[in-house]
Amino acid sequence: MIDRIIVPPIKCQGIKTRLVKFILENIYWNGKGRWIEPFLGSGVVLFNVQPEKAIINDINPHIIRLYQMIYRRDLSPEEVRTYLTNEGRKLLSKGEEYYYVVRERFNRTGNPLDFIFLNRSCFNGVIRFNSKGEFNVPFCRKKDRFRRSYITKIVNQIKQIQRVMMTKDWEFLIGDWRECLKNVEKDDFVYLDPPYIGRHTDYYQQWSEDDAAELARITRDLPCGFALSMWKENKYRLNDHIARHWSGLVERTCTHFYHVGSTEDLRNAMEEALLIKPGYEAIPFVTQISKSIQLELAFDEHTS
Ligand SMILES: C[S@@+](CC[C@H](N)C(=O)[O-])C[C@H]1O[C@@H](n2cnc3c(N)ncnc32)[C@H](O)[C@@H]1O
Numbered sequence: 648m649i650d651r652i653i654v655p656p657i658k659c660q661g662i663k664t665r666l667v668k669f670i671l672e673n674i675y676w677n678g679k680g681r682w683i684e685p686f687l688g689s690g691v692v693l694f695n696v697q698p699e700k701a702i703i704n705d706i707n708p709h710i711i712r713l714y715q716m717i718y719r720r721d722l723s724p725e726e727v728r729t730y731l732t733n734e735g736r737k738l739l740s741k742g743e744e745y746y747y748v749v750r751e752r753f754n755r756t757g758n759p760l761d762f763i764f765l766n767r768s769c770f771n772g773v774i775r776f777n778s779k780g781e782f783n784v785p786f787c788r789k790k791d792r793f794r795r796s797y798i799t800k801i802v803n804q805i806k807q808i809q810r811v812m813m814t815k816d817w818e819f820l821i822g823d824w825r826e827c828l829k830n831v832e833k834d835d836f837v838y839l840d841p842p843y844i845g846r847h848t849d850y851y852q853q854w855s856e857d858d859a860a861e862l863a864r865i866t867r868d869l870p871c872g873f874a875l876s877m878w879k880e881n882k883y884r885l886n887d888h889i890a891r892h893w894s895g896l897v898e899r900t901c902t903h904f905y906h907v908g909s910t911e912d913l914r915n916a917m918e919e920a921l922l923i924k925p926g927y928e929a930i931p932f933v934t935q936i937s938k939s940i941q942l943e944l945a946f947d948e949h950t951s
Pocket of ligand 1: 664
């Protein structure tokens with residue numbers, strides 16, 4: 648059971664920070680093999696599982712390269728502090744136009760420090776690339792974005808994930824999920840969090856009905872445990888993809904609120920599902936107790 652969530656330094660759409668506790672409390676895995684995450688995103692699930700061995704993949708090279716540099720200690724938290732302090736000062740004095748200077752530079756060079764800068768000062772903390780593969784999210788419009796406390800928060804998040812990664816045997820891959828799922832073994836556990844069908848589509852997030860159907864088909868044949876996160880239902884509609892492609896799995900659900908505006912009445916409820924291969928679901932605490940009582944009773948009956 649986790650009591651404090653480790654929050655990663657990178658944000659993305661569909662980030663599971665608020666759902667990570669629900670996800671981990673519902674999965675049972677013996678931890679003997681590798682934790683495999685083909686759709687890493689921010690990495691919040693991985694950093695909270697903290698597996699000894701892992702295969703970490705995303706099609707977005709900027710995410711993987713950055714985390715790999717932190718893992719290999721090619722980028723230190725103090726370097727990030729110095730960089731954000733200097734660039735934050737320029738943003739403060741030159742304003743919005745400086746954000747676009749950094750964005751243009753990042754699109755030319757792919758500098759991982761610029762990636763952190765953009766990710767933490769763009770509008771809504773999303774990652775979006777246009778059809779030419781250029782980051783195109785506008786500025787959040789706060790020129791004093793990189794205040795000292797905000798930089799310290801980001802630096803601490805980097806320190807924390809570096810601590811988690813220390814001594815771990817993790818393999819980083821950049822590519823399509825199909826490749827990542829090729830050599831899965833029986834003790835591994837695969838956690839899947841693909842993009843929403845037809846939503847957030849951009850250069851790195853093209854996700855069609857066919858991709859979703861193929862993911863279900865390939866995953867069902869895996870020799871190991873797996874779990875998949877997927878939205879189930881909101882006020883307007885039910886996600887029928889679950890019934891079509893993922894039937895027969897253990898389903899755990901949780902209501903999640905997201906904000907679309909500044910006031911309370913703009914909070915919308917979304918039912919989130921976790922679909923788990925049977926046998927890999929955690930038994931809720933109460934059931935566990937009743938199971939152990941049943942076992943004791945059976946033992947008593949047998950021995951008396
Ligand atoms: C919903 S996000 C994952 C969010 C993540 N679980 C978190 O909590 O931050 C989906 C991720 O899948 C990646 N992705 C999209 N298409 C992919 C593909 N074909 N193969 C591998 N990764 C892909 C995207 O770049 C994105 O980071």
